[in-house]
Amino acid sequence: MSPYELTAQQQRVVSYILSYRSQNGFPPTVREIAAAFGYRSPNNVRQHLRLIEQKGFIRLLPGKARGIEISASLAAGEYGEEGERGVPFIGSVAAGKPITAIENVDGYVTLDRSIFKGGGLFALRIKGDSMNGMGILNGDIVVVRKKSQAEPGEVVVVIIDGDATLKRFIRENGIIKLRAENPAYEDIVLDPGNSIQVAGKLVGVIRKYGG
Amino acid sequence: MSPYELTAQQQRVVSYILSYRSQNGFPPTVREIAAAFGYRSPNNVRQHLRLIEQKGFIRLLPGKARGIEISASLAAGEYGEEGERGVPFIGSVAAGKPITAIENVDGYVTLDRSIFKGGGLFALRIKGDSMNGMGILNGDIVVVRKKSQAEPGEVVVVIIDGDATLKRFIRENGIIKLRAENPAYEDIVLDPGNSIQVAGKLVGVIRKYGG
DNA sequence: TTGCATACTGTTCAAATGGACAGTATATTT
DNA sequence: AAATATACTGTCCATTTGAACAGTATGCAA
CATH class of the missing domain: 1.10.10.10 (Winged helix-like DNA-binding domain superfamily/Winged helix DNA-binding domain)
Structure with a gap:
């Protein structure tokens, strides 16, 4: 032991x-x-x-x-010491604002701190089925750790057209792509000039059934 | 005064x-x-x-x-809030004991009470992939509301061989079955004499990535 | 003045509590 | 087989602690 x-x-x-x-x-x-x-x-x-x-x-x-x-x-x-109020829950994302800006905070979600350790966490509701392949469904709440840069292979939250969506950050032959975990979606290829706002890295999921 | x-x-x-x-x-x-x-x-x-x-x-x-x-x-x-304590977390299930008996409680999980309302909740870790079809993966923590009887169509926790597994409770032509949400598993048909211990009804999922 | 509530001292007792000593049992490791 | 760590029982004692009894003092309102 x-x-x-x-x-x-x-x-x-x-x-x-x-x-x-x-x-x-x-x-x-x-x-x-x-x-x-x-x-x-x-x-x-x-x-x-x-x-x-x-x-x-x-x-x-x-x-x-x-x-x-x-x-x-x-x-x-x-x-939760500092965050007894829970982590910020982001409803929808106002264009141009940092994701965890007060403007975006719609409430607070209490997390179990022995499961979700560390700081810089926030929560948001996922729209769409682009991550069905890894067991994340439309309407799920995902727990995200703030982070503005992604490592290859990581699942990150990216802001596209004001909506938060999850994508896997992929680097293949020097080309960077955002891949949905759902064959119905095609990879988004990032050309070097094109920048996408990475909000954070996926650390957890919370789902509620019924009601 | x-x-x-x-x-x-x-x-x-x-x-x-x-x-x-x-x-x-x-x-x-x-x-x-x-x-x-x-x-x-x-x-x-x-x-x-x-x-x-x-x-x-x-x-x-x-x-x-x-x-x-x-x-x-x-x-x-x-x-902040009033003394909200977590719900019991059930690690493994001792045969013959009620599922939330102290013998089985391995800790407490803090839930967001504005998401998971009401009483009689407990949490347990799911083993196996029998519910992959509805986005519940091996190792997920599920939130369950205590309940000893199942309604047709409900997803319930049943105790099989000391392990907690999720199954959908189905009634077809008067025959009661437990169905996995995964084509690799076959339905478990319950004959009237055969009794299975229903522990509760699925109300939520919590998943942690990494670590 | 006569209450009456607040703000204290001083003492004592019994219950609550931490903590020590002396064991037993059962794994797991060496 | 011996050593070690964990997981217990059982008993006893000294301290800690709540709680009661018996007072004193002071300000305030009737």
Whole structure:
């Protein structure tokens, strides 16, 4: 076991602490954790806490009741530190404006920060079926990390005629193309003079069924 | 003094609690508050807390260490929304256990509640490609609403051999089938005696690329 | 003056809680 | 087979902590 990875049990304990804390406003006691998991000995929990502390995920304040301090990385997962409001949701894109400009922000989407880590994220709704081939459907919300340049092979958000569409950034024999993941669409070939606005790189998808 | 306004002292106490809490991750004890204000008696703080509670700004949880719950109005100023906790994330399914039993919970996933409304939600990771046809890929996290019975046409989570898989619930000529959204898979025909455990109904998908 | 609410001190007790000691069990690695 | 790490049970103790009882003081309104 890598020194910085938690075991399944330890992970469950951490999750419980986080959820208890966000529900009650303070961390659980050792005995409350034991009760939640059905442990008959508080000491078992202490052992877990010690190991979790050694791996740097929490800090135990000796002698203090409920003295479990969540370390920054986990706290971020809990309510997003800077972005507790979620990441900006971009409805439609006003021509000429940077994509995440206030003008474009139509709301905020809460993300799970333990899944979507890091900064510079935003969300937008995809129109069209050009990415059906990789399981992205019309109406899906995609999570994007801001980025103005694309690496070959990456799936990026490009702004075409005020609409955000996803395309795979391809370089073949020195020629740069934007390729849809759908055989019904043809590649868009970029001639060197032609510039297209890259807004960011695809990092996730959120889809809602019904309603 | 209006019944819903705090006195200057009470306000100082409240703001100390808030700042202590955001700094340490848990509320202070009565004695810690006393020490911070130079009070020589813990009872003075208790009196303050009682009055603050009467005015509705906090709630005291009797007998609990650091049992000071900040009421919604104050908490809102501190970190935005009310304590939304995530939905349980089910890693693998222990045979014979209800799917959301604590044994199965591997963590919690934060959802955007304006997208995924209502209760009874949980999340699990999908294995296999049986639902490729509707844009759900191997490894995707699906959001599911708990439900033990399926309506014809619904996509439901069924537990087969300890794995959660998605299938469309079909009724054709009175015969009930579970259909994969992938031509490579054949329908599973349920004879009346044969029972399969329905865990819930598909309401969403979350996918993460890279990492 | 007589209440009455707020703002304190001082003390004591019982419950809540952290934390130590002493084990058992079971994998996995060496 | 031995060593090691994780995952537990069970018990006990000292501290932390909430909470009660018994006061004092002060400003304010009836």
